[in-house]
Amino acid sequence: MKKAVPDPPIPTPLTTAHTHFADCNGIHPPLFAVCEGASLEDALVHLSTSLKSAYETNFQVCESADMRMRGLAWATQHSLEIGLALLDSLLKGCLKKDAEVAGVAMD
Numbered sequence: 501m502k503k504a505v506p507d508p509p510i511p512t513p514l515t516t517a518h519t520h521f522a523d524c525n526g527i528h529p530p531l532f533a534v535c536e537g538a539s540l541e542d543a544l545v546h547l548s549t550s551l552k553s554a555y556e557t558n559f560q561v562c563e564s565a566d567m568r569m570r571g572l573a574w575a576t577q578h579s580l581e582i583g584l585a586l587l588d589s590l591l592k593g594c595l596k597k598d599a600e601v602a603g604v605a606m607d
Contacts, residue, residue, distance in 0.1 A: 514540040541594050548587050555580040 516538040520530035534543075558580060562573040 516540075516543050541591070541598075544587060544591050544594065548584070548591065551580060551584050551587060555584060 516534050516536060518533060518536040520533040522532045523530040538546075555577070558573060558577050562570065562577050565573045
């Protein structure tokens with residue numbers, strides 16, 4: 501006898517793919533790479549750390565830049581803030597989903 505409603509597909513966890521960076525415009529082979537197989541959540545946590553560092557560094561530029569460059573620095577600051585907010589939202593969503601799967605209540 502066949503089931504009236506088939507089982508839902510088993511979700512495949514999202515992971516990173518090997519991606520190199522810092523190639524210095526082809527002067528030499530890339531020095532750095534994102535490793536293949538890191539979980540989505542781990543990648544988001546590392547991205548959060550990197551964006552927070554850029555946010556703090558750029559804030560110092562905003563405070564010390566001359567008037568001609570201050571507008572550009574603040575535009576970058578707002579873009580970093582948007583990126584951090586989106587990233588934090590994704591991380592919260594991942595944590596909420598993990599808690600639901602584990603049967604833990606989250607507020």
